[in-house]
Each structure stands twice: as structure tokens, then as C-alpha cells.
Amino acid sequence: METHATDVIDAAESSHQGGVEHHEVIVIGAGVCGIYALHRLREIGVDVKVLEAGGDVGGTWYWNRYPGCRFDSESYSYGYAFSTELLADWHWTERFSPQPETLRYLEHVVDRFDLRRDMRFDSRVESAHWDEVAGLWRLHLVDGADMTCELLLPAIGLLSAPTLPRYEGLDDFNGLSFHTYQWPHEPVDLSDKRVAVVGTGATGVQIIGAIAAHVGSLHVFQRRPNWCAPLHNGPISDAEMDDIRSRYDEILERCAETPGGFIHGPDSRSYHDVAPGDRYAFWEELYTQPGFGIWLANFREVLMEEEANAEFSAFVADKIRQRVNDPTIAEKLIPTDHGFGVQRVPLETNYYEAYNHEHVHLVDISEAPIERIVPEGIRTSDATYEFDVIIYATGFDAITGAFDRMDIRGRDGVALRDVWDTGPRTYLGVQVVGFPNLIMLAGPQGASVSTNFPRAIETSVEWASDLISHMRSNGYHRIECTDESQDAWVREVEDLYGMVLLRNARSWFTGYNSNVDGHDIKRHMIYNGGAPRYRKRVATVAANGYDGFVLS
Numbered sequence: 235m236e237t238h239a240t241d242v243i244d245a246a247e248s249s250h251q252g253g254v255e256h257h258e259v260i261v262i263g264a265g266v267c268g269i270y271a272l273h274r275l276r277e278i279g280v281d282v283k284v285l286e287a288g289g290d291v292g293g294t295w296y297w298n299r300y301p302g303c304r305f306d307s308e309s310y311s312y313g314y315a316f317s318t319e320l321l322a323d324w325h326w327t328e329r330f331s332p333q334p335e336t337l338r339y340l341e342h343v344v345d346r347f348d349l350r351r352d353m354r355f356d357s358r359v360e361s362a363h364w365d366e367v368a369g370l371w372r373l374h375l376v377d378g379a380d381m382t383c384e385l386l387l388p389a390i391g392l393l394s395a396p397t398l399p400r401y402e403g404l405d406d407f408n409g410l411s412f413h414t415y416q417w418p419h420e421p422v423d424l425s426d427k428r429v430a431v432v433g434t435g436a437t438g439v440q441i442i443g444a445i446a447a448h449v450g451s452l453h454v455f456q457r458r459p460n461w462c463a464p465l466h467n468g469p470i471s472d473a474e475m476d477d478i479r480s481r482y483d484e485i486l487e488r489c490a491e492t493p494g495g496f497i498h499g500p501d502s503r504s505y506h507d508v509a510p511g512d513r514y515a516f517w518e519e520l521y522t523q524p525g526f527g528i529w530l531a532n533f534r535e536v537l538m539e540e541e542a543n544a545e546f547s548a549f550v551a552d553k554i555r556q557r558v559n560d561p562t563i564a565e566k567l568i569p570t571d572h573g574f575g576v577q578r579v580p581l582e583t584n585y586y587e588a589y590n591h592e593h594v595h596l597v598d599i600s601e602a603p604i605e606r607i608v609p610e611g612i613r614t615s616d617a618t619y620e621f622d623v624i625i626y627a628t629g630f631d632a633i634t635g636a637f638d639r640m641d642i643r644g645r646d647g648v649a650l651r652d653v654w655d656t657g658p659r660t661y662l663g664v665q666v667v668g669f670p671n672l673i674m675l676a677g678p679q680g681a682s683v684s685t686n687f688p689r690a691i692e693t694s695v696e697w698a699s700d701l702i703s704h705m706r707s708n709g710y711h712r713i714e715c716t717d718e719s720q721d722a723w724v725r726e727v728e729d730l731y732g733m734v735l736l737r738n739a740r741s742w743f744t745g746y747n748s749n750v751d752g753h754d755i756k757r758h759m760i761y762n763g764g765a766p767r768y769r770k771r772v773a774t775v776a777a778n779g780y781d782g783f784v785l786s
Contacts, residue, residue, distance in 0.1 A: 260383040265293015268389035287358035302444030303333040361641035395635030397749040403607035411624040426450040436580035438627030446588035465581040466524035493764030495686035498530040505533035543573040557586040577741040644669035657757030661715035670714040681768035683760040719782030730762040
């Protein structure tokens with residue numbers, strides 16, 4: 235690996251140069267990842283500022299306030315692990331924490347470690363341009379402020395760029411309408427209201443189950459059904475929480491061992507070695523278990539082989555038929571274009587039972603497409619429906635969308651969104667050729683995209699902070715990955731897609747989004763090698779003098 239020592243900007247020099255605020259490191263985003271990045275970097279003495287577009291901390295848990303919003307990983311596997319005192323003093327009240335409690339937890343962490351003083355809220359980054367001569371990133375904020383930094387660390391969310399559908403007349407509706415990501419901070423009274431939910435992805439499934447019994451009427455507009463499984467949420471008693479605290483080392487070690495960073499790991503048996511009757515008994519047990527066990531603790535072959543996947547999909551389809559009273563509606567809720575687990579599996583509470591209410595109606599827009607939004611509601615090719623509230627649960631420009639919505643330009647003014655036009659290209663999900671000193675903490679093709687997020691960002695944040703310590707102690711001012719290392723990583727990511735049925739998905743795991751221009755093609759967005767393999771890989775890169783990067 236080539237390295238060249240040059241002068242660095244003294245971290246102790248003034249934080250304002252020529253009227254422009256300067257920091258050694260700027261982190262974009264004060265969500266789960268950005269909070270930990272700030273804590274870790276401050277511990278090693280870095281001059282760091284966090285810029286957050288929202289009005290306070292929390293990231294996805296600040297913005298998403300819709301009914302039913304909660305974890306789908308076990309609460310106690312989601313919290314930070316860096317402080318034993320923090321683990322000891324927080325009591326999760328539900329097995330899968332609801333949004334208000336999760337936001338209180340993140341606020342507690344920020345206040346406990348006095349992190350707010352290095353955060354700047356209502357500070358959306360409009361552009362970030364690399365200055366090759368000065369060796370700096372120059373940032374311009376929507377509020378007009380200009381800032382510079384030596385190292386730019388985006389900690390922007392994987393699902394933080396909401397997309398509205400492309401229907402005509404979105405602004406014509408006379409009632410209340412919004413995307414779930416922009417759910418109003420003030421209470422929204424849906425009782426006795428005529429409500430429409432457009433979309434049946436993970437968010438739509440949570441909302442529908444939560445509001446169905448409490449609205450005047452509910453129409454669900456579905457384009458493609460998803461395979462969903464029961465969440466099986468419940469309270470955590472004081473005694474159970476005491477037991478969890480006593481086992482945190484065991485719980486966190488379990489998360490470190492599994493491919494997804496969850497407490498659920500694949501069954502050690504082969505699908506082919508288990509008799510059909512025993513397979514079904516195992517699946518019956520999984521269906522009663524909380525969380526992602528039914529997806530991630532299943533036989534490996536269910537996610538890798540068509541035959542095993544088809545058999546398990548038929549098992550879940552029968553469960554849906556048992557839970558929905560109307561056979562016609564039940565069939566419309568069963569996917570026919572993909573098998574179970576090939577796309578992200580929404581976890582639900584009373585979702586299928588919602589359709590048993592007389593005032594809840596399913597509108598299949600694959601048969602009768604939405605033509606436009608009209609002042610009174612939604613017009614399909616078959617009818618016009620009148621509503622008081624329209625909720626768009628239409629998803630996100632996932633993983634790369636938040637990057638694309640900033641004007642990020644590297645060497646020679648090249649825009650990152652143009653480099654990623656047909657799909658992201660990275661090295662380790664950390665860097666991109668042509669964008670020196672841009673270190674992505676939750677970028678595409680890294681482990682954080684496809685695993686239990688807090689467990690994954692611990693790896694990325696700690697690796698990045700160790701890198702920055704290495705640069706500071708050796709007098710390095712610049713880091714950029716090589717073309718060769720990036721090309722090899724992209725090939726590895728592409729090859730890993732070939733091992734799993736996920737390769738056939740039309741979902742955000744493969745970069746599809748019909749609401750975004752140019753995103754109707756397959757793109758290799760995530761690393762499918764599992765968290766343990768990824769941790770080993772990045773640790774080896776660091777141990778070998780940051781192989782694949784040029785430090786200077």
C-alpha cells in the first residue's frame with residue numbers, strides 16, 4: 235500500500251477560518267449512527283460537529299411518528315452496547331419498543347453523555363464539495379451557512395429519503411394527506427374519519443394493524459402484497475428486565491455470531507435432512523415465536539433454494555387464509571410474484587385480522603389502477619373514493635436516496651449521484667473512488683444495510699474512529715480507496731447476490747423503486763456475506779495497514 239506523509243491541518247487551530255466554521259470532522263445525521271459516532275470521536279479527542287436536518291436527535295425515530303411504529307428487532311438487542319452503565323440503567327418496557335419510547339431512549343443517551351453541545355439541529359446539508367487544493371470538504375447548508383471539514387462522515391439513514399407516488403393531483407386533495415415519514419408531530423385524530431392508506435410495505439402493515447379498529451372507515455390501496463409474519467409483541471416486566479440485564483454479555487455475543495446481528499440465527503440442520511412432518515412442526519413453532527425468527531432462524535435453504543422456499547411459502551399462505559375470513563381477500567393478500575423472505579418481511583400485529591372488519595376494504599390497484607388524486611379523494615379506473623385523510627405509506631428511495639438528495643461532488647466536480655447512476659460502487663461500503671476523506675458510516679454495500687442496525691454501526695463507527703486515530707498519529711491528512719480495491723469489492727457484492735433468492739427480488743434490497751427515475755433496474759445495494767464475515771474483513775484490512783486505501 236502506498237502512503238505519503240504530508241502536513242495536516244492542526245486540530246487545535248481556530249474553528250473559524252475566514253468566517254467559515256471549520257471542524258476536523260463533520261458527521262451528517264444525529265440518528266442512532268451519528269450519536270455513537272460523536273461519542274466515539276469525542277473520546278479520542280477529535281474536533282467534531284454533528285449536523286442534523288431535524289429539530290432534535292433521533293433520526294428515523296424522530297421523523298416516523300405514525301401509529302404502530304416500533305422495532306422489529308428485540309428492544310434489548312437494539313440498544314447501544316458501548317456503556318455497561320447505560321445497559322444497566324435503561325428499562326425497555328416492551329419486547330419491541332414503540333417509537334415514543336425509542337426516541338426517549340436516544341434522548342437519554344445524548345443527555346447522559348452531554349452530546350448536544352456538539353450537535354447543530356435544523357441544519358440540512360444542501361451541498362458538500364471536495365476542494366482538492368485545500369484538501370477540505372466545503373459544505374453549504376440550506377439555512378445559508380457554510381462550513382468546512384477535513385473528514386466528512388455521512389451517518390444518514392438507510393430509509394430517510396421518502397418517496398411519494400407519481401399520481402397526478404397530489405396537491406388537489408381537500409383533506410389531510412402526508413407521507414408516513416412526515417407524520418405530523420401534533421396528534422392526528424383518526425377516529426370516525428374516512429381514511430386511505432396507500433401502500434402495504436412494512437410501514438403500511440404497521441399502520442393498518444394499529445388504526446383499523448379505530449377509524450370510521452379504512453381503504454387499503456395495494457399494488458403488490460408482501461409476506462408478513464406475526465410480531466408477537468408484549469410487555470417486559472421488571473423481573474424479566476433484571477434477567478435481561480444479567481445476560482447482556484450473552485445476548486450481545488449471540489448477536490455478534492449471527493449473520494444478521496439479531497438474536498435469531500439459521501437452524502443448524504439442513505432442510506433436506508428433516509422429514510416433512512418435522513419440518514412443519516418446526517415451522518408451527520417458529521410462527522408462534524416473537525420477532526424475525528420465522529425469517530432468520532429458519533432452514534438456510536428456505537432463503538437459498540426454490541424448492542424449500544416454495545414449500546415454506548405455501549405454509550405461510552395457509553396461515554394467511556386461516557386468519558382472513560373472506561377467501562377472496564385472503565388470496566389477494568398472498569404474494570404470487572416472490573417467495574417468503576425473498577424481500578424484507580414486515581412483522582405485523584393484527585394486520586390480517588384488520589380485513590375482517592366490515593369497515594375495512596382492500597382495493598387492488600393492480601386490477602384497478604389509481605388514475606389521480608382528486609379534491610374529494612382517490613380516483614381509480616373503477617371508482618372514486620371519498621376520504622378525510624390520505625396516508626402515503628409508499629416507502630423510500632432506500633440506501634442511496636439520502637446521498638443522492640445532497641449535491642455531493644468529489645474530485646473534478648464529479649457528482650456522487652452520477653457515479654451511482656446505475657448502482658452504487660464502493661469499497662467495503664466505506665469509500666468511493668474520487669471522493670477523498672468521505673467515510674460513509676452506513677453506506678451502500680456495507681454490513682449495516684442488511685443487519686440489526688445498532689449492532690452493525692458499532693462495527694462501522696469503531697472502525698472509522700480507529701482509522702482516524704491512525705491518520706492523526708501518523709500525520710496523514712487524506713484517504714482514498716483505489717480503483718482496484720473498489721472493483722474487487724463490487725464484484726464480491728455482486729457474487730454474494732448469486733447465492734440467495736434475494737437476487738430475484740424487486741425491492742429496496744435490490745434497488746428497485748418505481749417512484750424514482752432510473753431505479754427500475756436491479757442494483758447491488760447490500761452486502762449479503764453476513765455481519766461476522768464483514769467484521770473479519772474490515773479488521774483484516776486495518777491490520778494490513780488499511781489495504782486497498784491510499785493514505786497521504
